[in-house]
Amino acid sequence: MNLSTLGLLSDDEQQQFNRVWLLIERHEIANRTAKAYYEGRQRVRSLDIAIPRRIAPLVHTVVGWAGVAVDVLDERLDWLGWVEQGADYGLTEIYRRNELDTDSSLAHVDSLVYGCDFITVGTGDDVHPLITVESPLHMSGIRDVRTRRLSVAVSRYWDDDRKVYTSARLYLPDQTVYLERGELGAGPWRVYDRDQHNLGRLPVVQMANHPTASRPFGRSEITRGVRGLVDNAVRTLGAMELNREFFSAPRLWATGVAPEQFAKADGSAVTGWEAVIGRMMAIPHDEDSPDAKPAVGQFEQGRPGPYLDYLRGLAQLLSAETAIPPMMLGFATDTAASADAIRAMESRLVKRAERRQLMFGRAWREVGRLALLIRDGAIPADYDRVVGLDWRDAATPTMAAEADSTTKLVQAQILPASSPVTWRRIGLTEIEQRQVEQDLRRGRVQQLVAGLPGAAAHVQATKPDVAQAAMRSGSVSTGDSAGNQTA
Structure with a gap:
């Protein structure tokens, strides 16, 4: 520097x-x-x-x-x-x-x-x-x-x-x-x-x-x-x-009642604020109609x-x-x-x-x-x-819809069945993809190992027949005599 x-x-x-x-x-x-x-x-x-x-x-x-x-x-x-x-x-x-x-x-x-x-x-x-x-x-x-x-x-x-x-x-x-x-x-x-x-x-x-x-x-x-x-x-x-x-609380109204009817237990009158908090609206008693009965209702x-x-x-x-x-x-x-x-x-x-x-x-x-x-x-x-x-x-496709569309692409041979692209389309994570790849590789190896005894037996069983068929067809020859005979 x-x-x-x-x-x-x-x-x-x-x-x-x-x-x-x-x-x-x-x-x-x-x-x-x-x-x-x-x-x-x-x-x-x-x-x-x-x-x-x-x-x-x-x-x-x-x-x-x-x-x-x-x-x-x-x-x-x-x-x-x-x-x-x-x-x-x-x-x-x-x-x-x-x-x-x-x-x-x-x-x-x-x-x-x-x-x-x-x-x-x-x-x-x-x-x-x-x-x-x-x-x-x-x-x-x-x-x-x-x-x-x-x-x-x-x-x-x-x-x-x-x-x-x-x-x-x-x-x-x-x-x-x-x-x-x-x-x-x-x-x-x-x-x-x-x-x-x-x-x-x-x-x-x-x-x-x-x-x-x-x-x-x-x-x-x-x-x-x-x-x-x-x-x-x-x-x-x-x-x-x-x-x-x-x-939030129901509001009530009353007609034909006197203010004295709203007195407290000790005889004191209810204040205006207490009446509001109580959600009560009162109309005084009409002196010209002494026979009118009190009525009580509730506002919506x-x-x-x-x-x-x-x-x-x-x-x-x-x-x-x-x-x-x-x-x-x-x-x-x-x-x-x-x-x-x-x-x-x-x-x-x-x-x-x-x-x-x-x-x-x-x-x-x-x-x-x-x-x-x-x-x-x-x-x-x-x-x-x-x-x-x-x-x-x-988009937000469902798992079933995504799997169905991927299956159709695989059947049409557009996507290989074991391709990482196919695995991503069906929603497999990267770790799951690696696990699937390991399982497929392990399955192929196990299948190959399991088939070896049968393949060896088949080769041993068919070897004499193959040699005899070759001799009869004249495809097996030794030395230059075969070449001279061909000439």
């Missing part, structure tokens, strides 16, 4: 660092708002009509529809790793050692919530290469339109104890610069290390959700439409909760029906916005839907999940390139032709 490169950033590096830092700050409010909706912690403004202002802070209502819109889509994005056809680059081992079967979901969820996410590839002590998922709350970059990759990126790291950012990294095409500053988070950033990797590209991949030409960084699944419907649902549930407090209790109907309408609007079937939003019918009806309701959601597989697959393919580049120093020339991605089916 050249010590002269440590200290402060150069003017060009400082300019790039500041530019990306401002990008993080610019999107922080929007990202934290999306996070609040995903976790059900958003603040919803009250209209001060159904709920008085002084009571509104006491009513804590949460509607988790924004989180459902993200999680339902993420649950259909199971990435099973890279697939290598006719080659062995070791990507399966990289997938396992980095535990991407679970950590890949971290990138998917962040991309769906914030609109994009970042994945870094570097060297590690126990795991090499090391693949890490970074949140857009603490990382951003500048995208090169021509290469469709990042040209510069910055990540910053928060100290929970001191509540400041104390370290950061500046990612450049040929090096990664490690920075830190004082314990109080003040003062200039100082370089304490430089990793001169000379890759010619950033070891950072951006995973964008639903990118467009005008918004290549993607967009959140928690759109303004989703947030508006969630806010409306929160206010509706708050009004229903307040209505429950006032009308407030019911949640109108509120639930309104929520059901909001759920239908949210279903149209997010392609989620209404039954996943808490409004199930008593009649069980058939399998065909369920597939029809989920068709748009499945198509949306398949589109996300294509978008996120581009990022995972780039991660594979960087992993090989860091490990081997080069990307294989046939990488794009050989390496593919394995995703679990985004």
Whole structure:
């Protein structure tokens, strides 16, 4: 390490660092708002009509529809790793050692919530290469339109104890610069290390959700439409909760009674507040009608029906916005839907999940390139032709339907019966596939061993007959005489 490169950033590096830092700050409010909706912690403004202002802070209502819109889509994005056809680059081992079967979901969820996410590839002590998922709350970059990759990126790291950012990294095409500053988070950033990797590209991949030409960084699944419907649902549930407090007990009325009849045991009169709490409304005795008899009745209790109907309408609007079937939003019918009806309701959601597989697959393919580049120093020339991605089916077919379709493909000789592709289609895990392969191999060996005695006996029994038949046909001869006779 050249010590002269440590200290402060150069003017060009400082300019790039500041530019990306401002990008993080610019999107922080929007990202934290999306996070609040995903976790059900958003603040919803009250209209001060159904709920008085002084009571509104006491009513804590949460509607988790924004989180459902993200999680339902993420649950259909199971990435099973890279697939290598006719080659062995070791990507399966990289997938396992980095535990991407679970950590890949971290990138998917962040991309769906914030609109994009970042994945870094570097060297590690126990795991090499090391693949890490970074949140857009603490990382951003500048995208090169021509290469469709990042040209510069910055990540910053928060100290929970001191509540400041104390370290950061500046990612450049040929090096990664490690920075830190004082314990109080003040003062200039100082370089304490430089990793001169000379890759010619950033070891950072951006995973964008639903990118467009005008918004290549993607967009959140928690759109303004989703947030508006969630806010409306929160206010509706708050009004229903307040209505429950006032009308949960029956309200009674009475006519033809005198106030003295509501006296307490000690002779004191019942106060107005106690009468309200008692849910009793009384009309004084009419002196002009002394023969009128008292009457007692009950008002109809407030019911949640109108509120639930309104929520059901909001759920239908949210279903149209997010392609989620209404039954996943808490409004199930008593009649069980058939399998065909369920597939029809989920068709748009499945198509949306398949589109996300294509978008996120581009990022995972780039991660594979960087992993090989860091490990081997080069990307294989046939990488794009050989390496593919394995995703679990985004639909929800039953085991019986999947087994039936696979059986038909095997009978039509489209799929081999003992192919790993066939085993994956019927839902066997990787461990189960290896066990089945061992059982098949063991069965073939046992069958071969069991057939050896019979085969040996058959050979011994047929050997004299074979020799005699050969002599009679003249196919067995010795010496040159056979050749002379033939001539």
